[in-house]
Amino acid sequence: xxxxxSVHAAPEQQRRTLLQTLELDTRLLGMIGAFLVISLAFHLxxxxxxxTPRNIFNLTIQTVSVAxxxxxxxxVIVTRHIDLSVGSLLATASAVMAMMQxxxxxxxxGLGLGHPLVPWLSIAVGLLAGAAIGAFHGWLVGYLTIxxxxxxxxxxxxxxxxxxxxxxxxxxxxxxxxxxxxxxINGTLGAxxxxxxxxxxxxxxxxxxxxARQRKQAHGFPVKPVWAEITIGGLVTVAILGFVAILxxxxxxxxxxxxxxxxxxxxxxxxxAAAYGVPISVLLLLAVAVVxxxxxRRTRLGRYIFATGGNPDAAALSGINTRLLTVKVFALMGFLxxxxxxxxxxxxANHSNDIGTLDELRVIAAAVIGGTALSGGLGTIHGAILGxxxxxxxxxxxxxxxxxxxxxxxxxxxxxxxxxxxDIIYRRRTGEN
Amino acid sequence: MATxxxxxxxxxxxxxxxxxxxxxxxxxxxxxxxxxxxxNGAGKSTLIKCLSGAYQMDSGQILIDGRPATITNxxxxxxxxxxxxxxxxxxxxxxxxxxxxxxxxxxxxxLGFLDDARMEAETRKIMKRLNPNFQRFSTPVASLSGxxxxxxxxxxxxxxxxxxxxxxxxxxxLGVAETRMVAELIQELKRQGIGIFLIDHDIHTVMELCDxxxxxxNGKLVGTIRVRDVTEDDLLSMIILGKTPEALTDGA
Ligand SMILES: Nc1ncnc2c1ncn2[C@@H]1O[C@H](COP(=O)(O)OP(=O)(O)OP(=O)(O)O)[C@@H](O)[C@H]1O
Ligand SMILES: [Mg+2]
Numbered sequence: 040x041x042x043x044x045s046v047h048a049a050p051e052q053q054r055r056t057l058l059q060t061l062e063l064d065t066r067l068l069g070m071i072g073a074f075l076v077i078s079l080a081f082h083l084x085x086x087x088x089x090x091t092p093r094n095i096f097n098l099t100i101q102t103v104s105v106a107x108x109x110x111x112x113x114x115v116i117v118t119r120h121i122d123l124s125v126g127s128l129l130a131t132a133s134a135v136m137a138m139m140q141x142x143x144x145x146x147x148x149g150l151g152l153g154h155p156l157v158p159w160l161s162i163a164v165g166l167l168a169g170a171a172i173g174a175f176h177g178w179l180v181g182y183l184t185i186x187x188x189x190x191x192x193x194x195x196x197x198x199x200x201x202x203x204x205x206x207x208x209x210x211x212x213x214x215x216x217x218x219x220x221x222x223x224i225n226g227t228l229g230a231x232x233x234x235x236x237x238x239x240x241x242x243x244x245x246x247x248x249x250x251a252r253q254r255k256q257a258h259g260f261p262v263k264p265v266w267a268e269i270t271i272g273g274l275v276t277v278a279i280l281g282f283v284a285i286l287x288x289x290x291x292x293x294x295x296x297x298x299x300x301x302x303x304x305x306x307x308x309x310x311x312a313a314a315y316g317v318p319i320s321v322l323l324l325l326a327v328a329v330v331x332x333x334x335x336r337r338t339r340l341g342r343y344i345f346a347t348g349g350n351p352d353a354a355a356l357s358g359i360n361t362r363l364l365t366v367k368v369f370a371l372m373g374f375l376x377x378x379x380x381x382x383x384x385x386x387x388a389n390h391s392n393d394i395g396t397l398d399e400l401r402v403i404a405a406a407v408i409g410g411t412a413l414s415g416g417l418g419t420i421h422g423a424i425l426g427x428x429x430x431x432x433x434x435x436x437x438x439x440x441x442x443x444x445x446x447x448x449x450x451x452x453x454x455x456x457x458x459x460x461x462d463i464i465y466r467r468r469t470g471e472n
Numbered sequence: 473m474a475t476x477x478x479x480x481x482x483x484x485x486x487x488x489x490x491x492x493x494x495x496x497x498x499x500x501x502x503x504x505x506x507x508x509x510x511x512n513g514a515g516k517s518t519l520i521k522c523l524s525g526a527y528q529m530d531s532g533q534i535l536i537d538g539r540p541a542t543i544t545n546x547x548x549x550x551x552x553x554x555x556x557x558x559x560x561x562x563x564x565x566x567x568x569x570x571x572x573x574x575x576x577x578x579x580x581x582x583l584g585f586l587d588d589a590r591m592e593a594e595t596r597k598i599m600k601r602l603n604p605n606f607q608r609f610s611t612p613v614a615s616l617s618g619x620x621x622x623x624x625x626x627x628x629x630x631x632x633x634x635x636x637x638x639x640x641x642x643x644x645x646l647g648v649a650e651t652r653m654v655a656e657l658i659q660e661l662k663r664q665g666i667g668i669f670l671i672d673h674d675i676h677t678v679m680e681l682c683d684x685x686x687x688x689x690n691g692k693l694v695g696t697i698r699v700r701d702v703t704e705d706d707l708l709s710m711i712i713l714g715k716t717p718e719a720l721t722d723g724a
Contacts, residue, residue, distance in 0.1 A: 258593040337585040339578055342567075346575055349566035356526055356562040357576035358547040416566035 173373020
């Protein structure tokens with residue numbers, strides 16, 4: 040007994056110092072670990088159907104909409120607010136864009152259906168509407184000091200039904216073909232495009248690592264040993280290229296390919312094969328993740344968001360306009376809801392009344408599972424995205440295993456509470472707050 | 473006599489029914505330390521918060537260099553080079569020392585991104601001068617001791633070349649050596665011509681560091697005296713009884 044534990048203890052000790060040298064975020068590693076455990080468990084339970092290129096492809100496109108909103112929710116929760124209206128806001132933005140592309144632009148502006156401007160005008164107006172509604176929420180919270188819980192609870196009811204009125208309760212579709220490319224399977228980069236994207240991503244990541252090192256060295260701060268940098272660079276490279284390789288392994292079914300050739304009036308060559316590759320929606324999520332991380336870590340806005348979350352009085356005394364900051368945070372949230380609306384409605388190929396229903400809960404859960412503290416001041420963008428992915432894997436996995444819908448919800452609820460408990464224990468251990 | 477750096481004339485501010493500051497007038501000259509004394513709740517912090525922009529006074533006038541100044545928020549105060557160390561340390565607990573020191577005035581790269589490395593380097597420089605023992609630059613200030621946090625707050629006030637420095641019980645959390653360091657710092661800043669309002673409950677400190685002292689009681693100004701003209705007992709009786717000893721009325 041004693042022997043066994045001491046044998047285990049030694050490598051444990053070593054690993055800890057290794058992690059410290061690499062300066063890896065242990066919470067992030069924990070979440071990746073949890074995700075891998077969940078995936079492997081489902082993989083075994085479904086006789087190897089979970090970790091297939093096809094299912095991973097589906098998982099990623101199902102995660103995008105919630106993940107995009109979760110990044111915005113991080114900022115909202117970090118500033119000690121909450122947004123319960125994101126699902127409804129998504130519905131309103133979706134309704135606006137659906138009406139834009141089926142009514143306003145083609146008929147009222149007289150450009151006609153299928154005009155190349157249709158999707159872009161619709162998206163622009165939708166994003167603007169989302170940001171404006173968000174800013175309005177932020178104004179109510181920041182300047183009129185109504186608690187965010189109340190403002191967005193009201194918003195939950197209001198915007199769901201504004202969406203209903205905008206469309207007269209009708210399902211609007213089919214949406215513009217170009218617009219639909221943002222939904223997932225209808226718009227992918229293909230094998231070559233995906234590899235190019237992967238290489239660009241690797242190059243950018245390595246460059247960023249190198250830059251960070253340079254900046255530290257320029258001021259004579261201690262830097263990681265070179266082997267640690269190389270290890271991290273290597274891990275990042277493998278992760279990115281591995282992800283691309285998996286998505287590229289999912290091939291378009293032969294029958295669908297044949298139909299695509301037919302549609303162009305050609306005959307498919309014998310033995311022709313093509314992969315879907317990285318979906319445009321995933322590319323969009325990636326862009327959102329990068330931009331939001333930059334905002335969080337490298338801009339004044341981000342610094343003020345975290346400072347305000349940590350101590351609102353200190354932030355105000357330091358000359359930060361915390362009211363305006365609240366407006367900005369909610370406007371950003373609204374913008375991201377509209378962006379998610381593009382993805383969600385494009386994926387369904389039409390706007391329906393119940394789009395985004397209960398998304399507020401998924402989004403908040405994703406942010407919280409991802410380590411965002413409701414007491415404010417703490418949270419990461421990548422954590423929230425991983426949180427969304429974990430939630431989605433749980434849900435899809437349980438559906439594949441054949442768990443009843445009620446039990447699925449029970450499990451998700453329990454996981455949410457457990458995740459927060461683990462986070463609290465983790466923070467107590469590491470002495471963070 | 474030269475124009476005062478700061479004149480706060482006839483300042484009043486009330487919260488609900490409580491007159492926290494009631495027609496108080498104080499002033500401050502360059503290179504001078506003015507102590508603000510009074511029992512708990514006398515209105516000292518409230519008075520200086522009108523100067524630092526945290527509160528807006530209900531009536532009264534603030535003059536900086538003899539010219540009327542409008543200070544409606546902390547940003548205005550910073551424009552007049554007024555720096556404040558608040559009694560309840562105004563630090564964001566989740567951020568590190570450098571982020572706190574530069575909060576609201578971050579250094580940026582040419583592209584407008586935060587230059588954290590340069591901010592940390594500057595922080596290391598100033599901390600070396602103020603508190604050479606300070607080493608924990610990359611942890612959130614929540615995990616620092618009260619005194620270490622205090623030194624971050626002091627560093628912030630000193631770094632940005634204050635002309636007018638407000639210190640609200642700056643040594644409340646400090647050990648003996650650190651308190652000594654703050655006393656020396658105050659004397660050095662004074663030599664540089666900075667004007668300092670110092671709120672402190674410790675009579676010895678006030679007697680040692682201040683040129684003049686203004687005593688408040690229940691929101692009203694009891695009186696302002698020259699510290700070298702009085703004894704500790706005189707000061708104590710002003711604070712407790714709320715009356716200026718007859719011989720000393722108007723020491724300014
Ligand atoms: N934000 C506020 N809202 C309501 N009342 C306040 C507020 N700030 C201060 N007061 C009241 O104003 C009075 C003066 O408070 P102040 O903080 O200025 O006292 P002080 O002299 O700094 O005391 P101490 O020595 O304990 O720091 C107190 O009665 C206090 O209750
Ligand atoms: Mg006070």
